[in-house]
Amino acid sequence: MNWSDIWVLYRRELRSAFRDRTIVMNGILVPVFMYPIMMWVMMTGLMFVLGQMERESSRLVILDPPSEHSALVDTLGAQTNLEIQEDVLSEDSAMVLLRAGDLDALVEFLPPTDEGSALEDNFQVLIRYDRAVGRSSQASARVESTIADYRSEWLSQQASALGIPETEHEQFQIVQDNVSTEEDIGTLLMGMMIPMFLVLMIAMGCLMPAIDSTAGERERSTWETLMTVSASRLSVVTSKYFYVATLGILAGVLNVVAMFASMGVIMGPLLMDLGESANAFQFSLPFLALPVMIVAAIALALFFAAAMMILAAFARTFKDGQAMVGPVFLLAMMPILMGQQTDQTLTPLTAAIPVANAAMMIRDAINGVFLWPLIAETLAVLLAMVTACLLIARVLLKTEDFILLSPDGRFSKFSKIFKSSSRSRLGRNSSEGLK
Amino acid sequence: MAIANVKVEGLQKSFWDESRGEVRAVDGIDFDCQPGEVFGLLGANGAGKTTTLRMLATILKPTGGSASLNGYDVLADPEAVRRSLGFYSASTALYPRLTGRETLEFFARINGYPANQVNQRVEELIDRFGIREYAGARVGKLSSGMRQKISIARTIVHDPPILIFDEPTVGLDVMAALEMQNVIHELRDEGKVIIFSTHIMSEAEKLCDRIGIIHQGRILALGTLEEHRQATGKHYLEDVFVHEVMQAEDQSAKAMASPGEPRTSL
Structure with missing residues (x-):
């Protein structure tokens, strides 16, 4: 060299x-x-996608809302990014729409579980959505967030009615503090x-x-x-x-x-x-x-x-x-x-x-x-x-065959020729290789 | 008597073919060439001309026999052989993104021409081949005629004593082919050893001092045009060629019946 x-x-x-x-x-x-x-x-x-998603309203169907919690339905209905479709009256038809992508979430109010039924005005909410569709996932998150806020407020009212100060019933608060710097x-x-x-x-x-x-x-x-x-x-x-x-x-x-x-x-x-x-x-x-x-x-x-x-x-x-x-x-x-x-x-x-x-x-x-x-x-x-x-x-x-590219760029052919020529210690016809 | 610059003895090249097994592309060739001589290898396509020349240029390794150029053995000292050699063929193209001048500089340097004389040599060749007008243009943008001139200059830029031209006129128009022939004459007159392969009879007649007729990897007959005429009784090289090939085919057929038949020589 x-x-x-x-x-x-x-x-x-x-x-x-x-x-x-x-x-x-x-x-x-x-x-x-x-x-x-x-x-x-x-x-x-x-930013464009986030903006688009924010502007897009979520199409909901609400089934069997509890009369004791009409305020919750009102709250959901008042939200500008939630659009409640009142013409759908059954779970089956709502599911068809959800699967077809014509509905983003189905909100079903169910009776409380046995353990929860002791509590007055209790209920369960089942949010059906399509996780494979971004818009549907967003609708689920919006509904969940609204119901969580409503539950928090309702609990405060209940605590207040029982004479429990808000500071006492809201124990075990979670506060996050991000210690990482911008750097x-x-x-x-x-x-x-x-x-x-x-x-x-x-x-x-x-x-x-x-x-x-x-x-x-x-x-x-x-x-x-x-x-x-x-x-x-x-x-x-x-x-x-x-x-x-x-x-x-x-x-x-x-x-x-x-x-x-x-x-x-x-x-x-x-x-x-x-x-x-x-x-x-x-x-x-x-x-x-x-x-x-x-x-x-x-x-x-x-x-x-x-x-x-x-x-x-x-x-x-x-x-x-x-x-x-x-x-x-x-x-x-x-x-x-x-x-x-x-x-x-x-x-x-x-x-x-x-x-x-x-x-x-x-x-x-x-x-x-x-x-x-x-x-x-x-x-x-x-x-x-x-x-x-x-x-x-x-x-x-x-390997002469490699230098002259006799195998036409094919690994399989090269490997065959390589084995054969190694055995016989010969090259292969070069005139076809050089172009 | 001049010292032989190219000496080829019993040169062989066998290839391995998947379907045919061992194939002898060159089968024991002997010849030598003197300075100031144009030696022609005349043969049909597939006769073994290119394989022979590639062995001389150390692109291929012989599987038998020996060859030395300028005193260097092709197997023992391939780099020294290549330094003594200029190789031109239809498949030795130029780098399209270099200019003509850069091309000549590159090939002079890489072939060991004295570094302090490279520029002078390049300018000399630029003048000799009349390429000054486009020496600064990229090769890829030049016409085929212009590229051919640079290619010839590239072949001789390191002033090698031996030059190999493998079917140099293939694909050239009449004028370009004539120019190539003139260059070969000039180089012979300068005392270079020139080995030239062709399947064009008129070209061989015109250019070669001695001609070796090659067929199926073997030299059937070797001599001057006059010697070929005398040996065959034919005047035109084309007739000489056909005569030799037919005779070889006959001998080959006879050899099938009685192996060991000697080859024809002049």
């Missing part, structure tokens, strides 16, 4: 890449502009978002270059040209590997920088619209978090670059390459699932799961948690994966 050759090849790859619209779009523009635009779209969309909330949000997007952006940054530098070379017929230069095969592949990893890291770094730069500006005003204070989004990063994030990003990029290049190298065309690298990109989605458990830190088990471990390592670092043995395990696992990929690449590079 000749480092001077690798440098010349690496520069050539980068030069070509920065002139390719798709690579620049996926590797630079999307990571930089994705956060501001995506945040704006997400928050605006959220803690910001850290929580960033801890959820940065790992997820960093992983995705690194994967996206590697995706196009990995395909372009392998299947793309074949599609453009520059692969054979490259095979005739005096640099060794290993130098050629090493330069491509560094190039793909570089663009992965670049995409990840640009993405994080863009997020830090834009989150406060975008999130602040939007959170104000949602009723939070102007400083609702604050965020600071622990001192050690940045180096940990950089190391994780490099390890991830090395892994994605190796895995994607191996798969894409089997492809004959750019399109085939995209289809082959798809599974690796799906693997990058795993941290989204792991990221849902915000209070879970790295464990020896999770540190052994590639990609997810790096995402959790980054989230821990943002939260100021540095579990060094598990960080070491995470890096060891990722580097072991990279080593495995490179060993596979080494075997493939020695």
Whole structure:
């Protein structure tokens, strides 16, 4: 391996890449502009949906309301966001409407249970709703909230009639006090978002270059040209590997920088619209978090670059390459699932799961948690994966059929040929492979 | 007598085919080439020309025999072989997002041309091939004729002593093919060893100092055009070619009955 050759090849790859619209779009523009635009779209969309839901009235049918509690029915009827349908008189017809989505909730007043029947004017309420429909769930919540308020007031009146002061009958009050600061909330949000997007952006940054530098070379017929230069095969592949990893890291770094730069500006005003204070989004990063994030990003990029290049190298065309690298990109989605458990830190088990471990390592670092043995395990696992990929690449590079792509980009065919040619120590007809 | 720059002895390449088993694409080829000589491999499609040239260019590994270029063995020192070699074929395309000048710089550097002389060499070739007007334009935006010139310049930019042209005129129009032939003549006059494959008889007649007729992976006859004429009694190369191939087919049929029949040689 000749480092001077690798440098010349690496520069050539980068030069070509920065002139390719798709690579620049996926590797630079999307990571930089994705956060501001995506945040704006997400928050605006959220506010829009919330506003729509608030404005939407819930359609109710009330059956068998107790005459002693006519005030409750009046209260329900007086609410502007509840629309009582009085023309439905039976449970069966109401259920038909509910199932068809023409009704949001059925409120049935039932006699109290045996234990509760001793109490005067007692009743049960059965709220039937469709949990799979947001509007129906909202109707149930609205009715439940109104009845809970009514019950509280009714209990106060009863206590008052019995001469019990309100302060005495309302014992065991629950008061919540959120001790987290605005910065803690910001850290929580960033801890959820940065790992997820960093992983995705690194994967996206590697995706196009990995395909372009392998299947793309074949599609453009520059692969054979490259095979005739005096640099060794290993130098050629090493330069491509560094190039793909570089663009992965670049995409990840640009993405994080863009997020830090834009989150406060975008999130602040939007959170104000949602009723939070102007400083609702604050965020600071622990001192050690940045180096940990950089190391994780490099390890991830090395892994994605190796895995994607191996798969894409089997492809004959750019399109085939995209289809082959798809599974690796799906693997990058795993941290989204792991990221849902915000209070879970790295464990020896999770540190052994590639990609997810790096995402959790980054989230821990943002939260100021540095579990060094598990960080070491995470890096060891990722580097072991990279080593495995490179060993596979080494075997493939020695296989003429792979270099010439005789199997037409089909794994099954390649495996058959590989077995046969290994047995006979022969190559396969090359003239059909090189196009 | 000049030192042979290319020496091929008993070169073989067998492939494994799922349906046919072992297939001998090249079956014991011998030839050598001298500096200032255009050696032509003439054969039909599938005769083994491209496989032979790819073995010489170290893209494929021989399964038997040996080949050395400029004193370097293709198996023992493939990188040195490639440094001594310029390889041109219809399937060696250029990077579309590099300019012509960047392309030449890249191939000069990667093939080990002295770094301090790269710019001078590139400018020299830009003038030689008349590509200055579009040397700064991206290759992908150029016409096929312009690309062809850059491609030839790319092949010789590191000034290799040996050049391989694998069916270089395939897909070219008449003028472009003529230009290619002129370049090959010029390079021969500069003392390069040129190995040239084609299935176009007139091209071989016009360009080659010596011609090897290749059929089913074997060289049936090898010599100058005049030697081929004398050996076969045919004037036109096309007739010579047909004669040799038919004779080989006959011998092959006889060999089925009595194995071990010797090959024809001039």
